[in-house]
Structure formats: C-alpha cells, structure tokens
Amino acid sequence: MERLPTPPGEGQGEARDAGEPPYTATATIDDQGFVTGWSEEARRLLGYAPAQVVGFPAAQLLADDVGEQVRRAAAGQERLNGTVTLRRGDGHRLRLGLLAHHRRGSGGAGEWLVVCAVADPAYTFRGEAPAERTFLQAPCAMAVFDTDLRLMRANAGMEDALSLEERQMLGLRLPEIAPCPANDEAEGKMRLVVKTGQSQQVKPCLHPAGISAGHSCSATLAPLRDPDGQVRAVCLAAHHESQGYLAQERTPLLNDADVGTAVDIATRARTTTMTLQNSLLPQTLPDQAALEVASRYLPAATRAGLGGDWFDVIPLSGARVALVVGDVVGHGIRASATMGRLRTAVRTLAEVDLPPDELLTHLDDLVLHLSAEEGGTGSTPETAGGIGTTCLYAVYDPVSRRCTLARAGHPPPAVAAPNGTVYLLDVPAGPPLGLGGLPFETLETELPEGSLLVLYTDGLLQPREHDIDEALDNMFTALARPATQVETVCDSVLAAVLTHRPDDDVALLIARTRALHADKVAVWNLASDPAIVAQARRHTTDQLAAWRLDDATLIAELIVSELVTNAIRYGRPPIQLRLIHEDNTLISEVFDSSSTAPHLRRARLFDEGGRGLLMVAQLAHRWGTRHGPLGKTIWAEQFLAAGT
Structure with missing residues (x-):
C-alpha cells in the first residue's frame, strides 16, 4: 500500500538519514474561490493533474463541507493558517497544515498563495543537537533552517514576530512563511552560508501579514556545524529595529484592539x-x-x-x-x-x-x-x-x-x-x-x-x-x-x-x-600538646617541598601553626591536620572534636593572645569552619602562583 506523505512534525522518527526529502506543495486560488495555479508538488501530494483542478472550485478538494466556513474566515484577512482535511485523487483523506497568503496577482486581481510543507514519515527535522543548543536562553527571534533551507526550529521570539506557531512553519522555506523580496534575498544568503560556511548579514521581513515590509529587521545568518566541521544547518537570529512599530501594527490584524493589546502585553x-x-x-x-x-x-x-x-x-x-x-x-x-x-x-x-x-x-x-x-x-x-x-x-x-x-x-x-x-x-x-x-x-x-x-x-x-x-x-x-x-x-x-x-x-x-588521589592529600594525627605545634610546622614544610610548593611554605607554616594552636587551646582531642593540593590552591584544615565555633575578634594593644584567627583571615584567601557530627574543622585556603 502506498505510504501517504505527512506534514513535518507528524509521525516523525529520530533519524534524519532516511526517507524522502521534504518538498513544498503550492497552489493559487482567486478571490472567487477557483483554483488558478497548481504545482507539480501539489500533484505529487494529492494526485490531481493541473487539468483536473485548475478552473474548478477549490472547495471540491475539501473532504468535509467547510467551504463556506473557510470563505468567511478569509474575508478581509491577509493571511490564514490552519489544518484541513483534503481528499486525494485515490480517495484517501489527508489532513494537512496549510499556510495561505493573500496577494495581488499579475493582473492586479486578488489571489491566495497556499503552501504546505510535506515530508516522508521516515524523514525528520529533529535530533540535531546544534539546533537545540542554539535556542538556550535566546532573547531574540531565532530560527534554524536545514541545508535545504527548510525551517527546522523556531523559538518563541520568532513565533511572536510572525504570529505563527513553530508547528505551522515546520518544513517551509522563509519566502513561503513570509513572502516578500527581502526574504527571497535572505534565502539566497542562506545558500551562501551553506556553501561557504561564512556568516551573512540580512534584513528579512519577519512580520505578520499586513505589516509594511519597509520596517524590516537586522539579522545574522550563521552556520551550525557538526563535530566534523560540516555545515548542517543555518541559524537566523534577528532583532527588530522598531519593536514599538511591530506592536502598533499587530493590533488591526487581530480585528480586536483589546486582543491585540493583550498579545503585546x-x-x-x-x-x-x-x-x-x-x-x-x-x-x-x-x-x-x-x-x-x-x-x-x-x-x-x-x-x-x-x-x-x-x-x-x-x-x-x-x-x-x-x-x-x-x-x-x-x-x-x-x-x-x-x-x-x-x-x-x-x-x-x-x-x-x-x-x-x-x-x-x-x-x-x-x-x-x-x-x-x-x-x-x-x-x-x-x-x-x-x-x-x-x-x-x-x-x-x-x-x-x-x-x-x-x-x-x-x-x-x-x-x-x-x-x-x-x-x-x-x-x-x-x-x-x-x-x-x-x-x-x-x-x-x-x-x-x-x-x-x-x-x-x-x-x-x-x-x-x-x-x-x-x-x-x-x-x-x-x-x-x-x-x-x-x-x-x-x-x-x-x-x-x-x-x-x-x-x-x-x-x-x-x-x-574527578578524584583527588593520595598524592594530593596529606593527613597527620596530632597530640593535644603545645609542643606538637613545631612538629605540625615541620610536616607542612616537608609536604610542600614534596609538592614543589616552596614559595607557599612561609604562609602555610603560619596558618597551620595558628590553626593547630587554636585547636589545642580551645578544642578537644583527637586533633588532625590535613593538607590538600588542588590545582592552584593549597587547603590547610585542622579538625578537633569540640563543636565550639571560633570567633574572630580584634585583640587589644596589651592582650597576649587573640590574634591567631585574625592573622589567618589576613593571610588566607578565604577561611571558615565546617561542623560535622563529631566535631568541627577550621580550614583556610591560599592561592598558589600560576603554574605551581
């Protein structure tokens, strides 16, 4: 049985290397509702030759009796979009998303250009990590087009600018989404990006239908590459030159000033x-x-x-x-x-x-x-x-x-x-x-x-x-x-x-x-005896020499001496000294089993003590206390010279 094509976004898989490439079916319909143009892609989609539809009412293609409803919706509008069910030449019903633009034909009479992006169910626009990365925290209007210049992604800013949801634009080319000469030129620049891999500057028309094309926006077209450096997509990032103008012009399109204001807000x-x-x-x-x-x-x-x-x-x-x-x-x-x-x-x-x-x-x-x-x-x-x-x-x-x-x-x-x-x-x-x-x-x-x-x-x-x-x-x-x-x-x-x-x-x-292995960590258990302070300094000097951190020895000795002295004087055994060498940082830690937190205070002129932690605070990049279930750890970090 023949596999019916579907609009992009319906029935898609995750691989992009299978299935038939997408295409755009187009038709033109005059203001009286008669088909005046029928593309080869439209014949391919619905199975009707041009002679079978051109000159006949377009309503005959509808599978449901909604012709009058469509005519009423189109009255006075510059653009329509929605989903309709059409009848194929073989009798099958096919539900499609259509986008229609009202324009003046070559003779000056009004006509509708109807476009539909069609893809094989096995072909998908999804699964590209670069496209996902592009949209992270993007405050501007952005869209991603594949190398066939068909829209893969559109962020909220682009949806707002065009008053179309992403699903309504998937698989369409930029001139099909918003027909105007500026977008034809922008698409030409997209081809250049795909071919050369070089970014381009353009001024596309990213406006809902009915807004003057004279108020364009500035946009950058940038290549999106795979890990091998190949261009896999083109990102369009745009900022409107006049946000206020867009807000003013959007209101009459909605036929309701209150609704337009709500959208702007x-x-x-x-x-x-x-x-x-x-x-x-x-x-x-x-x-x-x-x-x-x-x-x-x-x-x-x-x-x-x-x-x-x-x-x-x-x-x-x-x-x-x-x-x-x-x-x-x-x-x-x-x-x-x-x-x-x-x-x-x-x-x-x-x-x-x-x-x-x-x-x-x-x-x-x-x-x-x-x-x-x-x-x-x-x-x-x-x-x-x-x-x-x-x-x-x-x-x-x-x-x-x-x-x-x-x-x-x-x-x-x-x-x-x-x-x-x-x-x-x-x-x-x-x-x-x-x-x-x-x-x-x-x-x-x-x-x-x-x-x-x-x-x-x-x-x-x-x-x-x-x-x-x-x-x-x-x-x-x-x-x-x-x-x-x-x-x-x-x-x-x-x-x-x-x-x-x-x-x-x-x-x-x-x-x-990651792990800090034993060669980056040194630990010593210390007795609660003032005489052990000198031994703690020697441990520090020897370990820093082994780590080739001799330039840091003087400050480290002072910090360790003060932290150990504080633990002996105000803490409780057991006491433990630990040194950690982490990249360009040396960490000195002293643990004791007391839960009493130290207080930093400024010693008076004739005080014999009380200056230890103040000295640590001045020598270290940062210091503090970490409480555990069985005691506390006072720690201090000092930065090392680059390359140590």
Missing part, C-alpha cells in the same frame, strides 16, 4: 521574565577541580510564561562542590523572582557548610516565611512564596569520592557509572518546600571516578509524545554511551528525550566526577 511580559530569569541563573559555572560540569536550560514552549527552574554549582571548603537543581511552582515574573530568592538562600546556607538535610530544612522555613509575607498580597495561597517548590541538593567530596544528597519533592538524580551501568539514586523523597514539620533525610554513596551525576527538573521527563518510563529509558540509553565531553552528553540527553520544545521548563545539570 504578553509578549513584553515574556521578554521581561526571560531577561530577569537569565540574570538570576549562573552566567558561567565556577572553576573547581572536583567535577567537570555542563548545564542546559530550555524555556517552555507554552504561552504561560517562563517557569522558575534553576540550577547552581557552589564550591565548598575542602575541595568539595555542591550541586543544586530546583523548580518553583508557577510561571512568569513572580516565579522567576521567587527562584532568585531561593537560589540566593541556597548559596548563603551552602557558605556555612550545612549538610544537605539541614540546608533543605532551613530552606523549608524560608519558604514558609515568604508565603506568610505574601499571603495578603493577592498571591495564590497554594504557590505563595514558593510553596510546592522542589529542590535537590548534593555535595561531592573528591577526596573520599563520596556524594551526600537530599531532596525536597524533586525527581531523583541519575548516575552513569564508568562501566556503562545507569541507575537512579534512591535518595529519600522528602516533601516539597513550604509544607513544614516534615524531616528531610540524606543518602551518602560512593561514586567511582569518571561517573556521571545527572540532575534535572521534571520538565525533562514529561514530553508530550511518551510517558515518563519511556523518557527515562531514552535518557538511560543516552547516558549508557556517554561522550568524552560533558557538554556533548547534555546535548545527547536532550536530543534523546525531547523531540519537541518542552511543555514545561527544563533545567539539566550533568557532572563527571
């Missing part, structure tokens, strides 16, 4: 929310030696506005690193603002080295306070102040290679071991934040060096095409054969799980574990 609100959220998310990930980290953030495709998903990477004392991913309930500016407050709170709590379960407890209290403050401001009680927010907090120690995690209503993280085994960590499922009174529990597990730790928000596992189990299987398959670079692993996971822009925001954080 929604568009501005989305832009404002995206700008706010981008400013609150990490602009760059911090340098640290414990983990190789990559992240992705994908805004939702819905008009509800951006959500409150966030992620963070926080260097801690002792060469450890904290990873956090969270998801605030709701969308829009309020969700983004709440996200910013919670992310700041997490960083503040992490700075005092709270364990994961205690950190989430303090965060839970904060959400309760915020909800109480917002209770009288008209917020929805269920989501005020971030109630219902989910969060996962993990701390990885490269010395012990152990990871400690706790979660508040958040999906459990995945681990891909170096041997290819992929599994979910059984982190105890605490309640979402803001419910209060319920405890959070931790899981501590050892991760072999080279393991992948995958944190994500629930939007990743809720694609419209399949259920969560299938999404998990797809993610596990991608993680079982990880690429060398973590950045590539992120793209592989997104390509495997998402075949459309997500219906909910997605935050993805992937970390490959």
Whole structure:
C-alpha cells in the first residue's frame, strides 16, 4: 500500500538519514474561490493533474463541507493558517497544515498563495543537537533552517514576530512563511552560508501579514556545524529595529484592539521574565577541580510564561562542590523572582557548610516565611512564596569520592557509572518546600571516578509524545554511551528525550566526577600538646617541598601553626591536620572534636593572645569552619602562583 506523505512534525522518527526529502506543495486560488495555479508538488501530494483542478472550485478538494466556513474566515484577512482535511485523487483523506497568503496577482486581481510543507514519515527535522543548543536562553527571534533551507526550529521570539506557531512553519522555506523580496534575498544568503560556511548579514521581513515590509529587521545568518566541521544547518537570529512599530501594527490584524493589546502585553511580559530569569541563573559555572560540569536550560514552549527552574554549582571548603537543581511552582515574573530568592538562600546556607538535610530544612522555613509575607498580597495561597517548590541538593567530596544528597519533592538524580551501568539514586523523597514539620533525610554513596551525576527538573521527563518510563529509558540509553565531553552528553540527553520544545521548563545539570588521589592529600594525627605545634610546622614544610610548593611554605607554616594552636587551646582531642593540593590552591584544615565555633575578634594593644584567627583571615584567601557530627574543622585556603 502506498505510504501517504505527512506534514513535518507528524509521525516523525529520530533519524534524519532516511526517507524522502521534504518538498513544498503550492497552489493559487482567486478571490472567487477557483483554483488558478497548481504545482507539480501539489500533484505529487494529492494526485490531481493541473487539468483536473485548475478552473474548478477549490472547495471540491475539501473532504468535509467547510467551504463556506473557510470563505468567511478569509474575508478581509491577509493571511490564514490552519489544518484541513483534503481528499486525494485515490480517495484517501489527508489532513494537512496549510499556510495561505493573500496577494495581488499579475493582473492586479486578488489571489491566495497556499503552501504546505510535506515530508516522508521516515524523514525528520529533529535530533540535531546544534539546533537545540542554539535556542538556550535566546532573547531574540531565532530560527534554524536545514541545508535545504527548510525551517527546522523556531523559538518563541520568532513565533511572536510572525504570529505563527513553530508547528505551522515546520518544513517551509522563509519566502513561503513570509513572502516578500527581502526574504527571497535572505534565502539566497542562506545558500551562501551553506556553501561557504561564512556568516551573512540580512534584513528579512519577519512580520505578520499586513505589516509594511519597509520596517524590516537586522539579522545574522550563521552556520551550525557538526563535530566534523560540516555545515548542517543555518541559524537566523534577528532583532527588530522598531519593536514599538511591530506592536502598533499587530493590533488591526487581530480585528480586536483589546486582543491585540493583550498579545503585546504578553509578549513584553515574556521578554521581561526571560531577561530577569537569565540574570538570576549562573552566567558561567565556577572553576573547581572536583567535577567537570555542563548545564542546559530550555524555556517552555507554552504561552504561560517562563517557569522558575534553576540550577547552581557552589564550591565548598575542602575541595568539595555542591550541586543544586530546583523548580518553583508557577510561571512568569513572580516565579522567576521567587527562584532568585531561593537560589540566593541556597548559596548563603551552602557558605556555612550545612549538610544537605539541614540546608533543605532551613530552606523549608524560608519558604514558609515568604508565603506568610505574601499571603495578603493577592498571591495564590497554594504557590505563595514558593510553596510546592522542589529542590535537590548534593555535595561531592573528591577526596573520599563520596556524594551526600537530599531532596525536597524533586525527581531523583541519575548516575552513569564508568562501566556503562545507569541507575537512579534512591535518595529519600522528602516533601516539597513550604509544607513544614516534615524531616528531610540524606543518602551518602560512593561514586567511582569518571561517573556521571545527572540532575534535572521534571520538565525533562514529561514530553508530550511518551510517558515518563519511556523518557527515562531514552535518557538511560543516552547516558549508557556517554561522550568524552560533558557538554556533548547534555546535548545527547536532550536530543534523546525531547523531540519537541518542552511543555514545561527544563533545567539539566550533568557532572563527571574527578578524584583527588593520595598524592594530593596529606593527613597527620596530632597530640593535644603545645609542643606538637613545631612538629605540625615541620610536616607542612616537608609536604610542600614534596609538592614543589616552596614559595607557599612561609604562609602555610603560619596558618597551620595558628590553626593547630587554636585547636589545642580551645578544642578537644583527637586533633588532625590535613593538607590538600588542588590545582592552584593549597587547603590547610585542622579538625578537633569540640563543636565550639571560633570567633574572630580584634585583640587589644596589651592582650597576649587573640590574634591567631585574625592573622589567618589576613593571610588566607578565604577561611571558615565546617561542623560535622563529631566535631568541627577550621580550614583556610591560599592561592598558589600560576603554574605551581
């Protein structure tokens, strides 16, 4: 039986190397509803020769009796788009998405140009990691076209500019989406990008029908390359030269000034929310030696506005690193603002080295306070102040290679071991934040060096095409054969799980574990005796000589001497000294079993003591106290000269 063609986006697979290439079927219809033009591609799609349709009413091609409804919808419009069911020459019914532009024909009479992108079901526009990467946190109007110059992706900015959804443009060329001479010229420049690999500047017409082409926008056409350097797609990134003009001209197209104003307000609100959220998310990930980290953030495709998903990477004392991913309930500016407050709170709590379960407890209290403050401001009680927010907090120690995690209503993280085994960590499922009174529990597990730790928000596992189990299987398959670079692993996971822009925001954080081996760590147990301070200094001098860090010896000796003296004088045995050499940082730590925290104070002129920690604070880049279940650790970090 003959396989019927389908519009791009329906019935597609994930490979792009199979199936018949897409094409565009076109027809022209005059204002009286008679077919005046019929392309070869239209014959190929529906099976009618030109002689069978040209000069006949176009309504005869409709499988359903909706001709009068279409005529009423077209009255006074410059563009129509929608889905209709047509009848093929062989009797089959075929449901297609059509885009129609009203124009003046060669004789001056009005006519409709109707276009439809058609693809073999085995051919797909999806699965290209570079296209997904292009859309991350993009504030401008962007679209990606394949090497045949057919649209593969369009972000929210492009949808707003053209007043078309992505699915309505898939597979069409730019002049077919918005016919005008400027777009014909832009398409010529696209061919040049594909051929030469060089970026081009153009001024396309990215406006809804009815807006004057004289108000164009500036755009860059840039090549998107595969790992071998071959051009696989062309990215169009555009900024309108007059945002205000576009807003003014959009209103009459909608035949309702109130609706037009609402669209403009929604568009501005989305832009404002995206700008706010981008400013609150990490602009760059911090340098640290414990983990190789990559992240992705994908805004939702819905008009509800951006959500409150966030992620963070926080260097801690002792060469450890904290990873956090969270998801605030709701969308829009309020969700983004709440996200910013919670992310700041997490960083503040992490700075005092709270364990994961205690950190989430303090965060839970904060959400309760915020909800109480917002209770009288008209917020929805269920989501005020971030109630219902989910969060996962993990701390990885490269010395012990152990990871400690706790979660508040958040999906459990995945681990891909170096041997290819992929599994979910059984982190105890605490309640979402803001419910209060319920405890959070931790899981501590050892991760072999080279393991992948995958944190994500629930939007990743809720694609419209399949259920969560299938999404998990797809993610596990991608993680079982990880690429060398973590950045590539992120793209592989997104390509495997998402075949459309997500219906909910997605935050993805992937970390490959590293280890600090014994040659980078030195530990000594010390007696609680003032005479041992000199021995601690000798241990430090000898170890730094072995690490060839002689230039750091003087300051390190002073820091160690003061920390050990403080532990002997104010702490309790056992006492332990640990030195860690991490890249260009030397970490000195002294542990004792007392839980009493030291206080930094300025000694008076005639005081005999009290200057030790002040000296440490002045000599070290940073210092602090880390409490554990059996005592505390006072630590200090000093930067080393580059190349040591």
